[in-house]
Amino acid sequence: MKTSGDAKDAAPAPGKPQKPRKRARGPSQKVLERELQHHLDEMAGIREAVPPPELLDEAAHAVAQARRELAALREAVQRRLLARLAGRRPRVAANGLPEAVVGDWQEWHGQMRRELSAAAIDDAPGKLDYVATYLMGCTPAMLPVALAVAPPAGEFLDALRELMVARLREGAPAQYVVNRAYFLDLTLVADPRALIPRPETEEWTDALIRHLSGQPQLAPSYRAVEPRPRTEGRAFRIHDVCTGSGCVALALAQAFPAAVVSASDLSADALAQAEENARRNGLRVAFRQANLLDGLPDASLDVLTANPPYISRKDYARLDPTVRDFEPRRALVGGTSGLELISRLAAEAPRVLKSGAEFWMEIGDDQGPATEKSLCQTDQYSQIQILSDFGGRARLARAIRR
Numbered sequence: 001m002k003t004s005g006d007a008k009d010a011a012p013a014p015g016k017p018q019k020p021r022k023r024a025r026g027p028s029q030k031v032l033e034r035e036l037q038h039h040l041d042e043m044a045g046i047r048e049a050v051p052p053p054e055l056l057d058e059a060a061h062a063v064a065q066a067r068r069e070l071a072a073l074r075e076a077v078q079r080r081l082l083a084r085l086a087g088r089r090p091r092v093a094a095n096g097l098p099e100a101v102v103g104d105w106q107e108w109h110g111q112m113r114r115e116l117s118a119a120a121i122d123d124a125p126g127k128l129d130y131v132a133t134y135l136m137g138c139t140p141a142m143l144p145v146a147l148a149v150a151p152p153a154g155e156f157l158d159a160l161r162e163l164m165v166a167r168l169r170e171g172a173p174a175q176y177v178v179n180r181a182y183f184l185d186l187t188l189v190a191d192p193r194a195l196i197p198r199p200e201t202e203e204w205t206d207a208l209i210r211h212l213s214g215q216p217q218l219a220p221s222y223r224a225v226e227p228r229p230r231t232e233g234r235a236f237r238i239h240d241v242c243t244g245s246g247c248v249a250l251a252l253a254q255a256f257p258a259a260v261v262s263a264s265d266l267s268a269d270a271l272a273q274a275e276e277n278a279r280r281n282g283l284r285v286a287f288r289q290a291n292l293l294d295g296l297p298d299a300s301l302d303v304l305t306a307n308p309p310y311i312s313r314k315d316y317a318r319l320d321p322t323v324r325d326f327e328p329r330r331a332l333v334g335g336t337s338g339l340e341l342i343s344r345l346a347a348e349a350p351r352v353l354k355s356g357a358e359f360w361m362e363i364g365d366d367q368g369p370a371t372e373k374s375l376c377q378t379d380q381y382s383q384i385q386i387l388s389d390f391g392g393r394a395r396l397a398r399a400i401r402r
């Protein structure tokens with residue numbers, strides 16, 4: 001819209017004597033009133049507007065299209081799965097869909113749950129849903145919708161049973177069965193090269209990200225951790241020791257793209273998986289093989305994170321077979337008492353931390369007092385906290401370098 005301000009800036013007509021320039025004034029009150037009235041009329045129009053039928057039709061069309069695309073995608077996955085399993089092309093019904101896509105998912109699901117529960121498989125429904133989520137190519141939250149749009153059935157369910165449920169029945173963790181694990185905003189490869197990331201680790205990693213970003217904590221147990229002003233840049237250095245799948249290091253690299261993030265592990269297998277996870281998520285972390293903090297320069301880090309193995313030899317023997325028989329022993333056992341690596345890290349961390357740096361280390365739920373003692377013994381930390389997870393179990397030691 002034109003205003004008196006626009007006219008004021010127009011060039012004078014050629015040949016006319018130039019009048020002395022008036023002092024620049026804003027638009028007159030009359031113009032402002034007209035503009036205000038115009039905006040008020042517009043707003044009243046918007047408030048009274050009812051979506052026109054064409055827009056509603058368009059929205060309905062888009063929803064229907066999305067449903068068709070979702071169903072087609074899932075059918076393509078099923079088709080490939082069936083073909084791979086049977087070594088032949090799946091039979092196709094007159095409507096072009098695999099014949100398998102007819103039937104009763106609920107009944108199958110119930111039967112599988114009963115079979116897995118009878119085989120003493122812990123959290124059978126959760127594990128079945130994990131596998132189903134992967135196969136339907138959707139997020140866990142979308143699983144009910146995906147199943148409602150086109151429930152899998154028949155031959156597909158036989159294939160599912162043969163490929164996946166048989167492994168669950170053997171006790172394999174659901175993440176290893178589908179080779180996927182989810183950690184904060186990351187989708188990771190999961191296989192026996194490294195430990196499966198746990199929700200407790202996810203919880204404290206999220207708390208650390210919030211703390212370093214200057215945000216208040218969501219988890220009640222981490223409310224004692226005050227937000228600190230966000231500091232980031234090439235000079236901000238984070239290291240994750242005992243990195244395994246790389247989950248913690250990668251989540252930090254994603255949250256702080258300008259920081260320099262590195263990570264280490266003793267296991268070459270775990271590092272290969274961590275590198276694959278970095279590639280798949282398009283993140284940059286410098287991984288290297290090392291025994292704990294070996295090779296890290298003195299006073300170089302702003303943040304050190306660690307989730308070392310902390311199970312005692314005795315507890316390892318009693319561990320649930322779905323963990324003990326599948327996940328790497330080196331990722332679980334922390335010496336005879338379980339405290340060996342925790343004490344070493346408590347003693348060695350001050351060397352690599354800058355003054356004021358954060359040290360966050362996951363511990364076993366009965367290791368709070370012993371860890372606090374190890375940290376105090378160094379006399380190098382200005383603040384030490386033992387924090388609990390969502391289940392109220394002591395889970396994390398936080399210390400600040402003097």
Ligand SMILES: C[S@@+](CC[C@H](N)C(=O)[O-])C[C@H]1O[C@@H](n2cnc3c(N)ncnc32)[C@H](O)[C@@H]1O
Nearest residue numbers: 197242243244265266267291292307308309331
């Ligand atoms: C409990 S897992 C943690 C993996 C990952 N950070 C996580 O939270 O899921 C412990 C990791 O420590 C590694 N590890 C064991 N002993 C080590 C050592 N002396 N130095 C470095 N890493 C070690 C294991 O290979 C394993 O990947």
